[in-house]
């Protein structure tokens with residue numbers, strides 16, 4: 001895959017550290033040169049020594065201020081002469097410098113005392129004197145002392161701000177943007193470009209309707225003239241809607257791959273930063289780059305991160321709204337036949353701003369939902385083709401056992417099975433590896449090191465057999481595939497796997513009630529055998545309550561409310577949350593109805609198990625002995641120990 005990360009910013013940006021270092025060295029060098037030019041040693045002498053120097057005609061010039069007198073000696077003087085005038089026994093240290101300095105510009109100084117005759121004395125000896133010490137300013141020192149420190153401070157300040165912004169994963173704008181040569185450029189790596197994705201529609205299985213809708217776009221990208229001639233306009237954008245892992249990104253890549261055009265991929269959340277304006281500038285930059293490389297596909301993942309409905313309430317987010325406005329403007333800004341197609345993906349279409357969905361923007365909505373039985377089988381085949389398979393592999397069976405799985409889950413199952421085959425030292429993946437992988441993906445790996453005490457093992461065994469038996473004793477329930485009490489890493493201490501014989505799209509009231517009763521079978525078995533229930537039933541209770549709530553509030557399956565809807569589903573493609581649409585009072589009544597329904601099913605489960613105690617005890621004993629029993633073995637044991645088997649089973 002030929003993936004190039006967009007790195008415009010880092011290519012253009014000069015290294016500020018180097019610039020700073022150069023300036024710093026320059027300042028240092030200038031000051032150094034200046035200090036050599038003006039190198040002046042200062043030596044303090046007493047006032048009478050000063051007068052001695054004056055008397056000895058050694059002084060050339062004197063500068064006076066209110067507190068001190070600076071004395072420049074005549075240059076022709078020798079070191080010993082000066083020492084002699086000063087009456088020093090040894091040559092003072094400062095005079096050494098006087099001697100060595102090429103300009104001999106050692107300055108002596110002394111404190112100013114109140115001496116009214118000093119001026120006439122200096123005049124008598126023809127010494128030049130001045131009141132103020134003149135500043136030795138030059139163009140160099142002016143630069144060194146004013147301009148360069150100012151520039152340095154300026155740079156350090158902006159460098160500091162920039163560093164903070166970068167650390168926040170942000171870009172900068174405005175003055176700083178101008179300074180750093182990147183006004184409004186995207187943060188590096190905010191989007192990735194693939195010249196050719198290498199993925200085609202063949203790699204996407206089980207999404208035939210979605211592929212059909214996208215094929216036209218591929219054709220347009222390949223032959224834009226055909227459309228232009230007749231005056232047909234292609235939709236500028238299409239919104240891929242579906243649960244996570246259903247292949248939305250894969251489909252978008254396949255469109256680019258089929259058409260052989262570049263693929264710009266970015267994620268909605270990467271646009272939006274803390275700083276207002278950054279996201280908008282990134283959108284602008286992305287579209288500018290894309291326009292230079294037409295035809296191409298822009299793919300925005302998680303569109304809901306920027307495309308949420310705008311509001312003016314307190315909680316509104318300026319940055320997100322500006323980013324969205326910019327996206328809307330950009331989508332309007334390019335020609336329908338300009339060669340850019342914007343694909344976006346979301347799993348929360350209901351939160352998107354209406355403006356995004358109007359014609360001319362994301363006017364096509366393509367549902368990429370969880371695959372059905374045939375879809376799952378073909379996805380398994382696509383991924384199965386990449387591994388070595390034994391001839392016993394039956395993908396239909398795996399597809400039946402993976403109802404509700406997404407394409408990503410199925411890809412994961414095939415990979416887990418291949419890993420398992422390697423671990424077992426096999427050359428090929430066998431059916432058992434795939435079945436084990438299904439369990440690994442949904443329940444976690446086996447956790448053999450978790451040792452349960454004998455009492456807990458018995459509870460788990462009865463609990464699981466309770467589920468299986470209640471399920472098998474009802475005519476509308478799904479057949480049991482496997483029962484196990486080997487703990488799994490995702491927390492299950494045991495589980496019962498039921499696999500439907502065929503894919504079902506509609507479920508009747510009776511079937512849902514049977515499902516509810518089976519879910520409560522585990523707790524019922526604990527009550528029947530041990531007279532109490534344990535925390536192990538928590539997940540069953542949660543699922544049972546959710547199902548009962550849907551039956552009462554959404555499916556119109558309660559006697560009390562009949563066909564009245566009391567709730568709606570939100571986040572259909574995520575958790576499918578049930579949100580009440582009724583009054584609080586009706587809600588409380590619905591709760592009561594749900595409680596009754598659950599209680600009825602619980603009692604029914606207890607009754608079924610009480611009527612089949614011998615089957616419950618015997619199968620639980622076998623499960624404790626073997627840890628895992630298959631569906632067939634379970635049915636054999638059940639037939640042996642039960643008289644009351646529904647004729648349909």
Ligand code: ADP
Nearest residue numbers: 203204205244245246247248249250407408411
């Ligand atoms: P989404 O964008 O919908 O969250 P992706 O497209 O990223 O999901 O899918 C993740 C992975 O799952 C893909 O790389 C692919 O391996 C697998 N996958 C998902 N759907 C399909 C499909 N329909 N056919 C083949 N593989 C799929």
